[in-house]
Amino acid sequence: MGVQTVSVANGNHDKDHKDDHPLAALKQYKYQSVDKSLISYYILRHYWNWAVELLPRWMAPNLVTLVGFGAILFNVLCLVIFVPDLIGPAHPLLYFSFSFGLWMYSTMDNIDGKQARRTGSSSPLGELFDHGIDSLNCTLASLCETAAMGLGNTKTGWFTALIPVLPMWFSTWETYHTHTLYLGYFNGPTEGLIIACLCMSLSGVYGPQMWHERIADIVGHEDIFHDYTLKDLWFPVIFSTFLFIHLPFCVKNVVSARRSRGEPVLPVFLEWTPIVVFTLAGCGWAFSPYTTLRRDNHLVLFCLTLSFAFGRMTTKVILAHLLHQPFPYWTVMIVPLIGGAVLVNAPPLLGYEPVDALIELWYLRGYFVFALIVYFNWAIKTINMICGYLGIKCLTIPYKKEELKNGHAKTA
Template sequence: MGYLPNERLHHLKQYSYKGIDKSILSKYILNPFWTWFVTLWPTSVAPNTITLSGLCMVVINFLTLLYYDPNYLTEKGGVQIPQWIYFTWGIGLFLYQSFDAIDGKQARRTGMAGPLGEMFDHGCDALNTTLEAMLTAQALNLGRSWWTFASQAATLANFYLTTWEEYHTGYLYLGVFSGPVEGILIIVGIYIVTALLGPSIWDTPILDFLHLSHIPLISSTIPNIGLNVSFMVFGAFMMAFNILNSYANVRVAMREAGKSTIKPLLFLFPFLFSAGVQLAWIGHPKFFDAAGNEFTILESSLFVPFMCAWGLSFAHQVGKMILAHLTKGPFPVWDWVFLASVVGAVDMNLPRICGIPPIIQSTPRTTFLYVYATLLISFIAYARFCTLVINDITNFMGIACFTVRKKDEEGVWRGTEEVKANGEGMKKVV
């Protein structure tokens, strides 16, 4: 038995991609480049192979982070990453963006356009969201901090919001300033600056950097925060803008369909709940290890696996949402994969809730085991979800995932050009 029931699979036949791109940068500069870039790929390469190749570059970037700074101490914690590494992060992210942009063009070139491509594309984007949040915070010298946690929360919120918007409107909107276009290029710029000047440059107070700190009126009204924190504040304003813009699009779509404009807002609660659970867990009361040192997940080497576990759980959450959009299914309100995080958050906050110590995570060692168990559960759950969904869609649609092949009317796997030629031949005979 597959993951999807037959009645939902049949909605895949009605799929058609609908997107609105208002980005000037995308339209006049990047799209001409992408149109040329896709011609470098032979039509024997499947679109999903291109998408996965782009994600692999980001994964390699993340592995270099783990190699040089496994405990995520950053430069302010005394870890020096060779500055040329940041160049590779910028190149890898730019190529990821380019590969992500041309997979749809390659799908049309090869006759492989369809719902599987959108599902696969969103899945890779969901994983990239967490990886880039961690890489960017490292390049900005934020390290293990609430700013890094907030950065990932905001990034995931934007991605959730985009998917929520597409579910209710049927369109993928890219505004005048969007994460996949302008947002990625800004991060590429951050990597380049870090490669040239080092991560500590981002700790420079913004007024000192702009040579405005000597002006009393400005210095007394504007906080002289670091450039890295200023970037976080800028991101918060952009997130607020995207929230309002997304809801405006959903509101219009709901009115035109004669549906409630308030009900879609209730479907933002699943993300708020999941993010709140992570906040409660990582914000647990401090306790002491065997040596008498204070211990928290936020300030320990568990910070990276904790954030990765959250990212994988999030990818599972939005994966179910985009699948519901493609198959006309109900909005996925609850996702069981967050249960481990709920247990972890409640357990760690037992001192606040009822004045008793944690039962499961009573020591740094047991906390270590539980966080990594959550990471493993999240990974297995998402891998299982992807495998089952890909199998269901490929079997039902008669298409391959990583090769340019389709099943003909007799159920034989053939290249798309061969299937097309055979189909035209049959029409002539008839």
């Protein structure tokens, strides 16, 4: 996933001359990853090697990533149109579309780096673009999962849509310190997405109501499962997997990397500040007994808004990693999230009436517009700055004039 290597041949700089440009670290950067998934190694890598050969050589790696993300955006649009209550049931084709779109996203996310090496267009921008899109996708793909399981605007539905930001952020934090993206034997981008696709497909076959059936009616053992349904197990399983497997391994790898370099360990836990604030503020708003967002079915708008805030927060860490910069503790896009939590909770706690539903909705809409503008303004400026320094294009593969005459792509 992402771009494997970066050529240092961009530009005609004297090797003996030290480049003091703020982006100079990009020219020495090399992407590193470890994927221990047995499914990836024995099955999916053959599929990915086959799939990348279907792409035209003129197609830029970042464009491949964007096409995959487009499949998710298409399904979010379909969700809004055909199952706005996130309960359904909708036409079975919609759930199959969710599954196919997520699989398409996963495929493109895994072959964009292969396309970069295939076309000789690897660059550190690829990692920033790839994982930046992953950050945006966290809540959006999970939103489709919420609809596919018919969870609606329940707390379980909101948790399902929002919880993927946690493993994504901690993996990014881990990569910042270890300089390697580590995917374990069972990981979210592989096994997690396969399970999500299977769940969506099952909803297409049996309908989302299958997740609301009593487990005792399916497997028996009334005395063990009582009135628990399949959806009742969903959140505990997901959260436990993150809390007891994903997070401990991230911490272990970061601690090992720091100790191997003789660096202090405890200060790195202060870097959890942004995700802790983001999580507490988000939960303080979304799960407040005084909020009207769940009652009035505004999960889609909430997820879209938080996708930009989280995307900005995560890509700042990625960029700091690429440029060997200090860890970024803050982004202005968290401020309105804190404001939302204060808006809905402060008045009742101070003895006043809860804020009006219309005021809360317009505050969320304003936050969405603010997040959209700030995110794209920052993203476009950052991409243009990196492209200008490395002499590359974001969504196209540049060609040298002399190579164009011979019909060959740039390989430097």
